[in-house]
Amino acid sequence: MLKGPGSGQRLDILEWLRDPVAHFPHRRPADLLEDGVTPEALAVKLGVSRAVARTHLDLLTGVGLLRARKVGRRTYYRPDEYRIAEVSHYFEKGW
Secondary structure (H helix, E strand, O other), X not given: XXXXXXXXXXXXXXXXXXXXXXXXXXXXXXOOOOOOEOHHHHHHHHOOOHHHHHHHHHHHHHOOOEEEEEEOOEEEEEEOHHHHHHHHHHHHOOO
16 A cells, blocks of 8 residues: 555655644634544645545545544544554564
């Protein structure tokens, strides 16, 4: 997942979502820290279509690195810090 096409963008996404306030504009009604970021906001940041951003988000969510949360009609994404730490631990051990 982190070695295929788009892997650099996925790493950027993980980094940006760790500190969304520094990387994304605040939009109501959601809170960047509590709720996360929308695919639309991420698409703008990456300079890609919403579908491409959604594909990255779905992949990262599928492997457990992100959590998705519905607020109204929108889905917001934020990192699963516990799972990221767990995966990092495996890589540190030479997995």
